[in-house]
Amino acid sequence: MAAMQQGEASLSDFKSLVEIDLNSGVFGSNWAHCDQISTYVARMVSHNRSDSLLYANLLSSALNELLETVFRMHRRDGSFLCAVKRRGPVDRVEITVSCQAEHLAFYRGVMNVLEGPDVAKRYRETLVAAAAPGPQVGLLELAVDYAAKLSVDEIGDGFLRLTADLALEEQTI
Amino acid sequence: MYEAPHSTYAVSFDENNQEFSLAGSMRPQHVEELGACLQVLRSSLNVVRGTFYLNVKRLVRLNNIAFHALSSLLLKACEERPELKVSVITSSVVGWSTRKFAVLEEASANIAVEEYDSAFYPGQAFLEGGGFIPILRTQTKMTWRHEKDILPRHGMREGLSIADICCGAGDFAVLLHKQFAPARLVALDHSKSSLDYARQVAADFGVSGIEYVFGDAAEMLLDDNQFDFVTCRHSLQIFNRPERILKELYRICKPGGRIYVTNEKISHCLGEPHKESISWTYEQLARLFDHFGMDLEFGPKSRRYLMDAGLDDIRTDHFMVSSDDGDPRDFADVVKSWKVLFAGDMASRRGDDAQFIERFARGFDDHVFAALHPKGYAGWPIWVASGRKPK
Numbered sequence: 001m002a003a004m005q006q007g008e009a010s011l012s013d014f015k016s017l018v019e020i021d022l023n024s025g026v027f028g029s030n031w032a033h034c035d036q037i038s039t040y041v042a043r044m045v046s047h048n049r050s051d052s053l054l055y056a057n058l059l060s061s062a063l064n065e066l067l068e069t070v071f072r073m074h075r076r077d078g079s080f081l082c083a084v085k086r087r088g089p090v091d092r093v094e095i096t097v098s099c100q101a102e103h104l105a106f107y108r109g110v111m112n113v114l115e116g117p118d119v120a121k122r123y124r125e126t127l128v129a130a131a132a133p134g135p136q137v138g139l140l141e142l143a144v145d146y147a148a149k150l151s152v153d154e155i156g157d158g159f160l161r162l163t164a165d166l167a168l169e170e171q172t173i
Numbered sequence: 174m175y176e177a178p179h180s181t182y183a184v185s186f187d188e189n190n191q192e193f194s195l196a197g198s199m200r201p202q203h204v205e206e207l208g209a210c211l212q213v214l215r216s217s218l219n220v221v222r223g224t225f226y227l228n229v230k231r232l233v234r235l236n237n238i239a240f241h242a243l244s245s246l247l248l249k250a251c252e253e254r255p256e257l258k259v260s261v262i263t264s265s266v267v268g269w270s271t272r273k274f275a276v277l278e279e280a281s282a283n284i285a286v287e288e289y290d291s292a293f294y295p296g297q298a299f300l301e302g303g304g305f306i307p308i309l310r311t312q313t314k315m316t317w318r319h320e321k322d323i324l325p326r327h328g329m330r331e332g333l334s335i336a337d338i339c340c341g342a343g344d345f346a347v348l349l350h351k352q353f354a355p356a357r358l359v360a361l362d363h364s365k366s367s368l369d370y371a372r373q374v375a376a377d378f379g380v381s382g383i384e385y386v387f388g389d390a391a392e393m394l395l396d397d398n399q400f401d402f403v404t405c406r407h408s409l410q411i412f413n414r415p416e417r418i419l420k421e422l423y424r425i426c427k428p429g430g431r432i433y434v435t436n437e438k439i440s441h442c443l444g445e446p447h448k449e450s451i452s453w454t455y456e457q458l459a460r461l462f463d464h465f466g467m468d469l470e471f472g473p474k475s476r477r478y479l480m481d482a483g484l485d486d487i488r489t490d491h492f493m494v495s496s497d498d499g500d501p502r503d504f505a506d507v508v509k510s511w512k513v514l515f516a517g518d519m520a521s522r523r524g525d526d527a528q529f530i531e532r533f534a535r536g537f538d539d540h541v542f543a544a545l546h547p548k549g550y551a552g553w554p555i556w557v558a559s560g561r562k563p564k
Contacts, residue, residue, distance in 0.1 A: 031202035035181075035234070039198075050372060052359070052384040053394055057233060058268040064200060068236060127237065128244055128280040132204065137237045145272055171268070 014085035014092050017045045024098055027071070027080040034071055038064035041084055045091065049169055058168045062146045063093055065138030066164055070095050072135040073103050078158070089169040099160040107152040107162060110136045120144045146171075182232070184210045191221040196231035199239040207242050214243065218250045218257075225250075225257060229274065230264040230289055233394055244277055251283040259284040266290060266388045290363070290389060306342045306370055308510040311503050313344040316406075316435070316555060318499065319492040321352055327488055327559035328431040332356050333401040336425060338390050338418070339363075339408035343371025346383050349404075359400070361386045361393065391417040395425045402426075406435040409478065410471035411462075419482040426562045432484060433559040439469035444543030444551040451543065451551075454536020458515055464523050472556030484560025496544035496551040504544045504551055512537035 018041050027033055042060035049055035067082070074080070078098025085092040113119065113136070123140035126133045142148040142164055149165040182197035193214060201207055218225060227247070229235075247259055261277065263270040265288050277284040331354045337346045340360035350358055360383055362368050368385050375383055388394060390408070403426045409415035422432045439462070442455040462469045471478075472491070479487050496504045516534035525533070544551035 035198065035200045039234075047357075047384055048381070050385065051368075051387055053386040053388065054266060054268045057266075057394070060234060061269045064234070064236060068200075124276045124279060127241060127276050128248060130245070133237050133241055141237065145269065 014087045014090075016083065016085050017091075018084045020080075020082040022080045024074060024078045024080045025076050028074055028076050031071065034064055034067035037082060038067055041082070045084055045086070055168055058146070058171060059091065059166065062142055062148065062164070062166055062168070065141055066093060066095060066162065069135050069138040070097055070162065073106055074098070075100060075103070089167050091166050091168065093164045093166065094161055096155060096159055096161045098158055100158075104152070104154060104160050106135070107139075107160065110139045111150065111152055113140070114143050114150060142166075182210075184213050186213055186217045188217075188220065190226065191224065192226040192228050193217045194228040194231075195243075196233075198234035199232065200234055200236040201238055204238055204242045207239060211242060211246060214246050218246065221257070223256075223258065225259050227259060227261045229270055230262055230267070231392060231394065232270065233267055235270070235273070240273065244280075247277060247284065248281055251281045255283070257283060261286045262289050264288065264290050264389075264392075266394055305510065305514060306367065308507055309342050310344050310374075311507050312494075313342075313348070315494045315498055315503060315507070315553075316492075317345070317348050319494065319555070320435070320557070321348070323490050323492065323557055324353070324433070326490065327433050327557070328561075329353055329402060329433075334399065334427075335359070335402045335404065336361065336395065336400040338393070338403060338405045338422060340371060340385075341367050343367070343374055343383070343385065345404070345406060346371070347375055347378060347380050350380055350383055357384070358382065359384045359386055359395065361388050361390065361395070363387070363389050391421060393421050393425060397424050398427050400425055400427060401430045402433065403430065404433045406433075407437065409434055409475070410436045410469055411467040413466040415468075415471070415478060416481065419478060423482050423484070423562060428562050428564040431559050431561050432479065432482075433557070434475055434479070435555055435557050436471040436475055437469050437553075437555060438472040441554045442540065442552065443554075444540045445549055446543060446546070447539035450536045450539045452536075454533055454540070457533055457536075458511075461515060461519055461523060465519070472554070475556055475558035479558055479560040482560070483563070485563055486561040488559050490557040492555055492557070494553040494555060496549070501544050501551075504553075505541045507553075508537055508540045508544065508551070512541075 020037055020041065038060045041063060042056040046052045046056035046059060075098045081096040083094045113122065119140065123144045126137050126140065139150060143150060146166055146168065151163045153161045155161045182195060182199045185194045251257055251259060261274045261284065263274055263286060265271060271286060271288050274286045278286050333355050334357040335349060335355045337349065337358065337360045340346050340362045343360055346358055346360040349355065360371060365387055368387055372385050403422045405418065405422055409418060412418055426432055440456045440459045442451065444451040459469050476487055476489055512534055516530055516537060520530050520533060540551050543549040
């Protein structure tokens with residue numbers, strides 16, 4: 001029990017770096033918001049990483065995939081919150097959005113895929129398949145190419161929180 | 174050559190080199206937004222024979238929609254034309270692109286991915302070995318005595334946003350940080366071992382706030398117009414195309430900001446006694462560097478290069494690092510290391526005979542003698558130039 005409490009305490013000591021708080025309709029009004037938010041956030045939080053430019057490139061790419069997924073799957077009403085937190089070499093991205101049951105089911109379906117076998121093979125086959133990749137490809141990419149630890153939680157009534165823990169510093173050394 | 178500028182990315186096809194290049198950011202919502210780009214790629218693939226080069230060195234951002242569209246065309250071409258080879262040229266500086274495009278290698282035996290910067294400037298390997306780093310640090314200590322007073326004449330002051338390009342072992346950036354408290358300081362180099370050393374030096378001295386960045390000075394991924402002051406020291410002289418570096422320095426400098434360069438004219442190194450032997454050796458040293466595509470006589474040419482790059486308000490200085498500055502043993506240590514590196518490794522690689530190398534080495538020994546002699550003098554001249562990017 002004590003060990004579990006210690007574990008919970010260490011998870012909660014992520015320091016908040018940046019939060020983008022928008023109306024969901026505003027976020028969803030322009031696809032370019034994904035690029036703009038990911039580029040801005042990546043630049044703001046990367047300056048004190050070991051290679052700021054390389055880190056910003058990686059974080060921007062990972063965050064953009066998350067945002068593009070949410071853009072395709074989100075509701076046009078309610079709120080959108082993108083928070084970036086840090087604990088040592090790990091940056092945590094939390095995106096909290098209004099959702100319906102089908103959106104939650106989509107994310108939970110992807111999480112099931114990520115826990116299954118051959119995730120990397122599945123991701124690579126999706127990228128070179130004849131058909132255009134579906135909205136799940138970004139999450140697969142995060143897990144395979146960026147070694148992100150992903151989770152999705154239902155937060156209260158009608159909200160979900162998508163969390164990605166990224167240890168990109170290890171990839172820049 | 175075809176070039177189609179776009180608000181976020183650029184597409185070009187160089188038919189002579191069969192090279193299709195993408196640069197910038199490609200994050201479309203719908204594949205139809207890439208129509209013009211895909212049309213150029215399709216027609217480019219149609220005209221090439223042998224190997225088609227896809228250059229994505231400066232493609233900083235690419236989403237899965239764009240990747241799928243590009244890869245579909247490439248894979249289709251390889252499938253329809255088994256004789257076609259595709260070489261994808263990525264850069265490790267971008268971070269994600271090598272592993273992303275590696276998916277294509279798995280999908281088709283005709284496609285290969287090559288990370289171009291794994292062989293950045295191989296000719297400069299002489300100067301980047303771990304053993305030479307302490308000497309570079311001593312050199313910076315000696316030149317800083319002069320530059321800290323010269324820099325303000327070239328526009329340096331507190332609170333600027335500064336880029337130190339080709340920062341090497343990073344001492345100059347640390348000294349700038351301490352002396353001029355910049356608002357931001359980015360230090361870029363193409364040597365990962367030098368950057369690792371630089372980070373360690375900064376950590377050892379408790380200096381934080383310097384952004385150390387790996388990259389090619391001739392093709393930087395830093396944004397346009399973001400620095401008030403851009404420095405590039407002792408580096409234009411060792412690139413075979415200094416105008417390419419200057420073009421990049423100009424691009425990242427803000428309008429109204431200044432670019433500051435230092436370079437040598439190595440044949441003007443001097444000493445007493447034994448001035449003839451010393452002069453002969455340094456004239457030969459200039460020729461030796463020229464053999465390897467480097468110009469250690471660059472110093473007095475700085476004004477012309479800065480003007481040709483489009484800068485105005487050119488200001489120049491020069492100073493003599495000498496055995497009279499601080500401890501003459503520092504000067505002697507530097508010259509001794511030059512002897513090992515240049516009269517040893519470099520001259521041997523050029524194929525010089527033993528007689529030449531012996532005379533060449535003697536000039537360095539005489540320079541050391543002059544530096545340490547109580548009645549002697551040894552000097553190493555440095556040229557400084559800066560120019561303003563017009564508003």
